[in-house]
Amino acid sequence: MKQLVIVESPTKAKKIKDYLGPDFVVEASFGHVRDLPQSAKEIPAKIKKEPWARLGIDVENGFQPHYVVPEDKKAQITKLKKLLETVERVYLATDEDREGEAIAWHLLDVLKPKVPISRMVFNEITKEAIQRAVKEARALDMNLVEAQEARRLLDRLYGYELSPLLWRKIAPRLSAGRVQSVATKLLVEREKERMAFVAAAWHDVDLELEKDGRRFEAEIGSIAGKKLARGADFDERGQLKPKDALVLDATAAAALAAALRGGSLEVTDVRSEQKTSSPRGPFTTSTFQQEAGRKLGLRAQEAMRIAQRLYENGYITYMRTDSTALSREAIDAARNLVRSRYGAEFLPEKPRFYGNQNKNAQEAHEAIRPAGSVFRLPEEVAREVSELEARVYEMIWKRTVACQMADERYTSHGVTLTADIAGQLRPGQPIGRLVVGARGRTTDFAGYRRAYVEGRDDVESALDERETVLPPLARGHRAAIAQADPSAHSTTPPSRYTEASLVKRLEELGIGRPSTYASIIETITSREYAIARDKTLVPTWLAFAVVHVLELLEPVIVDYGFTANMEQRLDKIASGDLNRLAFLSDFWTGKGPGLKRVVESKGDGIDPRMVGSVTLGARDSEPVVVRVGRFGPYVQCSDSRATVPAGLAPDELTLPRALELLSTSQKSAAPIGLAPDGRPVYVRTGRFGAFVQWGDDPPADAPKPKKAAKKGGKTGKGAKAPKTGAAAKLDTAVEDPALAPVKRASLFKSMKAETLTLDEALALLSLPRLLGADPRDGRAIRAKNGRFGPYLEKEKAPDAEKPEYRRIESEERLLTVTLEEASALFAVEQQRKGFRGRAAATPRAPIATLGNDPSNQKPVVVKEGKYGPYVTDGETNVTVPRGEDPKALSLERACVLLAQKRAAGPAPKRPRRGRRG
Numbered sequence: 001m002k003q004l005v006i007v008e009s010p011t012k013a014k015k016i017k018d019y020l021g022p023d024f025v026v027e028a029s030f031g032h033v034r035d036l037p038q039s040a041k042e043i044p045a046k047i048k049k050e051p052w053a054r055l056g057i058d059v060e061n062g063f064q065p066h067y068v069v070p071e072d073k074k075a076q077i078t079k080l081k082k083l084l085e086t087v088e089r090v091y092l093a094t095d096e097d098r099e100g101e102a103i104a105w106h107l108l109d110v111l112k113p114k115v116p117i118s119r120m121v122f123n124e125i126t127k128e129a130i131q132r133a134v135k136e137a138r139a140l141d142m143n144l145v146e147a148q149e150a151r152r153l154l155d156r157l158y159g160y161e162l163s164p165l166l167w168r169k170i171a172p173r174l175s176a177g178r179v180q181s182v183a184t185k186l187l188v189e190r191e192k193e194r195m196a197f198v199a200a201a202w203h204d205v206d207l208e209l210e211k212d213g214r215r216f217e218a219e220i221g222s223i224a225g226k227k228l229a230r231g232a233d234f235d236e237r238g239q240l241k242p243k244d245a246l247v248l249d250a251t252a253a254a255a256l257a258a259a260l261r262g263g264s265l266e267v268t269d270v271r272s273e274q275k276t277s278s279p280r281g282p283f284t285t286s287t288f289q290q291e292a293g294r295k296l297g298l299r300a301q302e303a304m305r306i307a308q309r310l311y312e313n314g315y316i317t318y319m320r321t322d323s324t325a326l327s328r329e330a331i332d333a334a335r336n337l338v339r340s341r342y343g344a345e346f347l348p349e350k351p352r353f354y355g356n357q358n359k360n361a362q363e364a365h366e367a368i369r370p371a372g373s374v375f376r377l378p379e380e381v382a383r384e385v386s387e388l389e390a391r392v393y394e395m396i397w398k399r400t401v402a403c404q405m406a407d408e409r410y411t412s413h414g415v416t417l418t419a420d421i422a423g424q425l426r427p428g429q430p431i432g433r434l435v436v437g438a439r440g441r442t443t444d445f446a447g448y449r450r451a452y453v454e455g456r457d458d459v460e461s462a463l464d465e466r467e468t469v470l471p472p473l474a475r476g477h478r479a480a481i482a483q484a485d486p487s488a489h490s491t492t493p494p495s496r497y498t499e500a501s502l503v504k505r506l507e508e509l510g511i512g513r514p515s516t517y518a519s520i521i522e523t524i525t526s527r528e529y530a531i532a533r534d535k536t537l538v539p540t541w542l543a544f545a546v547v548h549v550l551e552l553l554e555p556v557i558v559d560y561g562f563t564a565n566m567e568q569r570l571d572k573i574a575s576g577d578l579n580r581l582a583f584l585s586d587f588w589t590g591k592g593p594g595l596k597r598v599v600e601s602k603g604d605g606i607d608p609r610m611v612g613s614v615t616l617g618a619r620d621s622e623p624v625v626v627r628v629g630r631f632g633p634y635v636q637c638s639d640s641r642a643t644v645p646a647g648l649a650p651d652e653l654t655l656p657r658a659l660e661l662l663s664t665s666q667k668s669a670a671p672i673g674l675a676p677d678g679r680p681v682y683v684r685t686g687r688f689g690a691f692v693q694w695g696d697d698p699p700a701d702a703p704k705p706k707k708a709a710k711k712g713g714k715t716g717k718g719a720k721a722p723k724t725g726a727a728a729k730l731d732t733a734v735e736d737p738a739l740a741p742v743k744r745a746s747l748f749k750s751m752k753a754e755t756l757t758l759d760e761a762l763a764l765l766s767l768p769r770l771l772g773a774d775p776r777d778g779r780a781i782r783a784k785n786g787r788f789g790p791y792l793e794k795e796k797a798p799d800a801e802k803p804e805y806r807r808i809e810s811e812e813r814l815l816t817v818t819l820e821e822a823s824a825l826f827a828v829e830q831q832r833k834g835f836r837g838r839a840a841a842t843p844r845a846p847i848a849t850l851g852n853d854p855s856n857q858k859p860v861v862v863k864e865g866k867y868g869p870y871v872t873d874g875e876t877n878v879t880v881p882r883g884e885d886p887k888a889l890s891l892e893r894a895c896v897l898l899a900q901k902r903a904a905g906p907a908p909k910r911p912r913r914g915r916r917g
Contacts, residue, residue: 002023002087003090004025004026004027004084004087004089004090005027005093006028006090006094006107008030008094009028009030009891010855010895011312011854012028012312015125015312019126019130020134029080029103029107030073030892030896033073033076034068034073034106034109035067035068036067036156042070043066054160055156055157055160056068057157059596063588065149065153069110072896084111084115091117091120091134092108092118092119092120093133094107098151099148099515101119101144102145102148104140105145118137119137119138119141120133121138123317123366124314124318125312125313125314125371126371126373143573147571150570150584151570154178154570154587158176158177159175159178161596162550162557165553165599168603168608169608170549170611170628170630174527174546175523176546177520179506179511180520181547181550181557182506182559182563183502183506183511183512184529184546187524187538188539188547190494191650194496195651196237197493198236198237198238199492200240202247203249204220204487205220205256205486205487206486206487207219207436208484209265209436209481210479210481211472211479211480216470216471218437219438220436221437222434223431226246227245228248229242229245231489234491236494238491248425251426254486255423255425255431256421256425256486258484259421259431260434261481263421264419265419265479267415267474267475267476267479268417268475269415270415270473271415274411274412274444277410277449279352279402282354282367282400283396283399284321284323284324284514285304285319285321285514285517286322286506286514288319288368289304289503289517290501296388296395299499300499303518305850305890306388307368307392308891309850309851314371315371315393316369316371317371318366319368321365321366322507323365323367324355325354326366326367330366330369331351331352333370335351335404336374337375338405345406346448347406348406352404367400369396370400378394399452401451401452402448402452406447407448409445409447410444410445412440413441413470415437415439417479418433419434420433439468440469441467441468496538498537499521503521510564510568511560511563513567524543525537529543538649539650540650541628544650545612545628549612552602552606553598554602557595569583609627611628612628612633613625614650616655616658617658619637624637624655624658624662625637626658635653635658640662641662641665645661645685645688646688646689661685670682675694680695681694681762681765683756683761685753688746689746690747690751690753692747692756693742694742694765695743697742743765746785747764748764750811750812763815766815767784768782769783769814771792774794774822774826776826779797780795781823781826783808783815783822785811785814789811790809790813792806792807792822792826793805794826806822850890850894853873853898854895858873858875859873860872862886862894864886871889871897873898876898876901876902877901878898878900
């Protein structure tokens, strides 16, 4: 009989099958096969009436989890059970980490095999590694299973207990998470530092000196014995730290530059020092994500998807690791490459070994490296994978090889030059003795940098840029001042976190794990706790409110040390040194922090109005405050309110900007005029910018206006064109203005709210504009503005499924395009068949390309469609389920969705309803 190997993904299954031969059957579990209930529908009937049912955890009896098999996994479980009847042994070959160990245990518990089972682990998919894993198969490590289960239950208790509090105090659909909320706090605290920051201005003189026809840069160190102040000498409040430093203003800098021009300086000291630098260790998950962001501009989630594909296809080792260790065969492979590719002089005498510096490193795997005992060359791999995959592989290859190369050796040069300068900085303040410094650097031996330079793709240019060569200088030599220009500077606030630097900070604090970093960042951005801007993460006011609620509830919940300590305690469970029950009990009802007790005793005492409130200053002794409401952030002063525009970063919402928003809001309370029907027209500002509004907002208790019934009428050729333009909508008086529908329209990009006229506002409100019936076929043409710009729409032909569309060149043309011009545009044949709408003139880039479906070898792609994101293999399409992030969708999950859609067959057509008599 055969032996069954169960792995997590079908891609991995296909690769491993080739290495094990005909005596083995390899099948995928498609990731987790069980989890806690995700919705009320999934809660088992036997526990639905329990007070803890929504948690899926019996918190009253030893924190017993109640797992369920998701609907989309049942077919695969059935398939695996049938396979079990035909084999004599089962190998559980899920990933070699706590998550993988837990999946193996769940498989064992669900399948209940009657044949012997073994745990098979490997961290690379090569023939040697897979065959060795079969020989060295072991028993399940229940300590690892307990640790993963403790983490899962901990995260469920944290999220399910705190998220409803956020719904009550801030807005629906928010979430709290044990690591997610702490990461959000890091972003918020950095933004607070930026908001509190006071910039300091300082001036300098940029110097270029010349000796023997060679120019070099120099920097002023001191004037008349006083150190010249620079950016590092000011604190975050703009105050000078060394009180005796000299701060130049613009006048003094200009005077100093003028006094220096045409002069010379004497060399008083020359220094040289030989130094070395050593290579960084091979990649861990976090350093890989950081470098992929710096070198390749990849987001953490995207980098991990690419690494997953490289791993599953046998190019690199397992990509979720916090270890910098390399196996002996990997070290030998790297050293052999160094010798053959770069030369023996680049090879150190002994191999290099790297230890971890981050807290709580589990060291469960090797570092991320090329797979195998012989590393395939990047140019060879590039012929088999996508361009981006090839660049990621090359980065991993270079980093791994470089970590076994010799040190870089370089010489650091320093020169001090002085002169007594006549003239004055200010009246009564002579310049006097000037001390200037120049620095140089020459590479004596490139060492590991010949293969790899952090953050750079082009090694040669990076090495050239590191060279700063000074001319030959000795004491007593004089250097002419070739150029002296005054320059102005200002201190800058602390930089916001990038995805890479946030991952680095979390790792330094000992918070989170390799497998969670990318998903944490994805959650923060998808929940709109942060927005990406210029590769940085900008926290929103919503993030401020969420962190504030959690800190008001219990500061320790988002304390960095406490969160790191929980990671350490989970590690103790994994090593068998801590009892899972004791850990969870302490967190839930004890002092660590006793979450249930804290929420019950303090939750109701949190005032929603004070949540996320930040005082920006005062206007006429009245505080100006920014608050977060259920519909977004707003500024308030007394009874005045103004919406905070979307995209305005918290540190950009200064007191003057807030007063400007309040002033604009007050002006928008008065109409700019009346429409022909007698109702007022306003210019207002909302979260997404300025807009015009026709009519007053109805009272909160006003009934909703009824939709007008469609009137029958003649269509097609010979039909009378309806009334066009603003007159079609704005000139008909209404019996009760309070019940008339309110209409709004965004301003064109070229318009400004401050200068908008009534005629321009009425023109905007006239859109979509009916141009009339096309003389060629009688179908109505309208000018419209949409998400993707201005366009024309022509009603669909009797035998067509959809209308026709044409783009027009500008928003302004919406108001001037004529029926004749529009008809001429529609007379031109579409350049591309299958045009489906205003955004379809050029194909949209896919959201993600996941790889090939093992069942049919067709490429699986995630795309954005008219009705939202969907997965396709070119033949079968299936909508991404609500609640699942299309950007984070794995190949395994996509293949499951496609398989289910194929099995279900085409959706039955709905019968048409007859008219009611």
